[in-house]
Amino acid sequence: MTAMPDLSRRGLLKAGGALVVSFSLDAAWPARAQTSATLKTDLGKTVDANEVDGFLAVHPDGSVTVYSGKVDLGTGFRIAVRQMVAEELELPVDRIALIEGDTALTPDQGPTAGSTGIQRGGVQIRQAAATARQALLRLASEALKTPPDALVVENGTIRAKTGGKRVRFGDLIAGKPFALKLDPKAPLKDPAVYAVVGKPLPRPDLPAKLTGRHTYMQDFKLAGMLHGRVVHPPAIGARLDAVDEASISSIPGARVVRIENFLGVVAEDEWAAVRAARELKASWSGGGGLPGSEGLQRAIRESPVQADEALVHRGDAPQVLGAAAKKLSATYYWPPQSHASLGPSCAVADVRAEEATIWTSSQATHKYWPHFAKFLGLPVEKVRLVYLDGAGCYGMNGHEDAAADAAILSRAAGRPVRVQWMREDEHGWDPKGPPQLLELSASLDDGGKIAAWSAEMWIPAATKGLPNIPLLSPAAAGLPQPQGIGTGLISQNADPSYTVPNVRVVAHWLKDTPLRPSNLRSPGKVANTFAVESLVDELAAHAGADPLAFRLQGLDDPRGIEVLKRVGEIMKWEPRNGPSGGGSGADAHARGRGIAYIHYKHAENYIAMGMDVTVDRSSGVVHVERVVCAHDCGLVINPDAVKNQVEGGILQTLSRALFEEAVFDSNRVTSVDWASYPILKFPDVPEVVVELIDRPELPPVGAGEAATAPVAAALANAIFDAVGVRLRQVPMTPERVKQALAHS
C-alpha cells in the first residue's frame, strides 16, 4: 500500500479552483494513456427534443437509429419503442437500433420514472417517426415525380401505387439530417391497421442476457481501470476523525482516498479493493440521532411540518362526518423500504482535468447530469453520463451514488475507476421509499354509498424546499451539489376511486424523514391505496354489502366497471357480506378472498385485483395462492412486456406487503442483507393471472407501476375475509397476524 496525499477539499481547491489532484505516481500507477476508451463529450449530434434529428437518424443502408432519453430498466421498453417507430416508418423492428440515456446523444426526456417510458418518451419518439415519415414521403415524391398520396410506404421503401417506381429510405436521406422540427400534427398511423404495435414481440436483449453475453454495467471495463469501494460511516452523518492506513498495508496495491468525511479505497485488483474497504480501520464520531424503527411512527407525528396542504376539497366532508351517526376511522402505516436491487449498484467513471465520462445505470442520467458537473467543477457540456443496464431499480436506488463514488475516486486517482457497492452498502445506504402514515375517516349515506371521506397524510416534503442530500459522496466530501431529492408523486390516490360527494384530503408535509428518501415503485400510491381500499372494504362490511358489489355501486366509469367485473368473473366471485373463512376459529387454515380497485392517479390505469389466501391461525402465516388482475392501460404496445411488468409489480408488492421493512437503530440501517431484509421467495409465489384490456383507440399510459397499488389492500381484505381481522400495517408478518387475532 502506498499512502495518498491528503485530499481535503481545501487542499484540492487550492490546486486551482476546480478539484484538481496531483499524485506522486510510482511504478504501480502508470501514466494514463490519452488514447483510453473515454468517449468524447461532444459528438456534434443534436439532442434537441424539438428536432427530428434529436431522436432519429436514417442511415445510408436504410436502417434507423433511435435516440431515446428514456431507458429500458428491464421493462421491455427496448422492444416496445422499436415497435412504435416500426409502425410509423413501416420498417422491420430489427432494422432499428436504439441508443438510450446518453447525455451526449439522446434528448432529455426526463427520468425513466413514474411509468412514463412509453406514455411520454415513446409517444414523443413516435411523433418524431411520424414527422420523419412525412419528410420521407415528400422526398420520395420529388424523386419519383409522383404525388405523395399516390405513394405507399412499406418495408423501408416508398413506391408508387402503380407503375413499379420505388426508392429506399437510405437513398432518400442517406445519412443526412432531416433538419426538421417535430410536427405535432404529423398524422399517426390508424390503430385499426397496426401490424407491429400490439404484438408480443420478444425482447431483443434476452438471448444475450440468458447466455452471459450481455454487457451489464457491472461487466463494463475500461483499460487502466481501478476498482474502488467506499467505506460508509457507522452512523449517518458521522465525522471521519482518523484513518489508519497501515491497517491495509498487507493488501497489494490498495490505496486510501480520503476527502473530508468521504472514505474510499482503490486497487488494481477488485478483491483487494473489497478486502481493503472491509479491513480499513477508521475512527468516526457524531452522526446518528435517528428515532429508530421502533420510534418511527411517534417521530412522524411529532416531526416538524413544513406545510399543511388541502389536496382535495369537495363538498363538506368534516361537516358530514361530524353529523354522521356512524363513521369509520382507521390509521394505516407503511414503513420505509429499500429498493433492494438484486445486484449492488455499480458505475465506472473516467474523470480527467477537462472532461468526464460516467457510465451508470441511473434511470435519470439527464436529471443528475448537472449534479455531476457541479461537484466535479466541470462545465455541464464537458460531462457525459452514459446509461448501461444494471440490476433492476424501481425508482432512484444506489445507482447515482455509486456513480458519484466512482467519479470522486477517479478524480482522486487520475485513472478510470469502477465502483460496485457491496450488499450492505445497497441495503444500508440506498435511498428508501419513505414511511407513510395515514388517518382515514368515512361515513355512508342511507343508501349505503360513501357519503364523506377524510384523509390525512404525514409524508415527507416531496416537491419543494427539500432538505435531503441527493448524493452521498459529494456531501461527505464537502463538494457542492444541488439540494433535494424527490420522492415522486406520493400524495395521490388518498381519496377513493369512486363517486363520493364530500371529500377532504390533507397532506401534512414533513420537513424531513430519518432515512434519505426517494421514489420507490408507485411512490406513495402503494401505501395510500392500501389504506383507501382497506377502509372501503371496511365500509362494505359495515354496510353488510358484498365488497365487489359495493365497489361497482360506487362507479359510473365503464372502464372501471369492466376491470372489476372481469376480476369477479375470473375469480368466480361469490357474494359475501362479512368474513367467509370461518371467523369462529374452528379451522386452523382459514381461506379468504379479497378485492381492491384503483383508477391510478384518477387519470391513468384502471386496475382491479383479487386475491385468494390461506391464513394459518396458529402460526400467523399468510399464504397467497392466487392473484387475479384486470389491467387497462389504454393502448397496449407489447402485451407480453406489459404482462411481465404487471406480474412483476404484483409479486414485488406482495413481497413488500408481507416481508419488507428497512430497520434502523439510532445510528444507521441495520437490515443490511437478505436475512435481515427478507423478500419473497419461490415457495411463497402464488399463481398470477393477468388480463389486459387493450384500448387501441386511446393513448398508452404506463404499465410499470400502477398494478402495485392495489396489491396490499387486496391482501389485507383477503386476510379479513379469512379470519375477520384487519391488518393496517405493513409488513403483514406472522407476528402481526397473530397479534391481530389475539385482539379480535
Place this chain on the structure above:
Amino acid sequence: MVSYAFHVNGKAQRVESWDPDQPLLYLLRNGLGLHGPKFGCGLGQCGACTVLMDGAAVRSCSLPVSAAQGKSVTTLEGLGTPEKPDRVQAAFIAEQAAQCGYCTNGMVMTAKALLAKTPRPTAAQVKEALADNLCRCGTHTRILHAVLRASQA
C-alpha cells in the same frame, strides 16, 4: 501469487491469486472475463453468482478459489450462445423469463443442477430447488414456467 488450475467450460485454465480465500467469482469475472456469474451479495444468500462445480450448483461469491483447484467449473457461457442457447436458456427466452435479468444466471444454473438430478420435476420441486435464489423484479412465475418447459423439451 499462487496459481490455481481447473477446467472452466471444458477448457483447462490457470488463474493467479494473491489470496487463497479470494472467491472464485472475482477470478471468473475479472481473470477469465466470464460475466455470466454476477455479484449479488457476497454472502451466498441470493444465488446470482451460481456456477456448476463438478455438476453441483455452488455459490462462487463465497467459494475460495483454492477450493476450485482441479475441479470442473461450468458458467452460464458454457451452456450455450445467443444463437445456440441450451435447452434451459432457450426455455427462459421462450417464456421471456427475465426483467432486469441480473438473477437469471443463478436461476438457469440452479435449474441445470436440478434437471440433472430430477429430469421431470413438479412445480413444487422447482420452487423448492429455487427457494434460495432471489429475484427482485418479480419474474418468478415466468422462471417457474421456463424450468418446467425446459424439463419437457
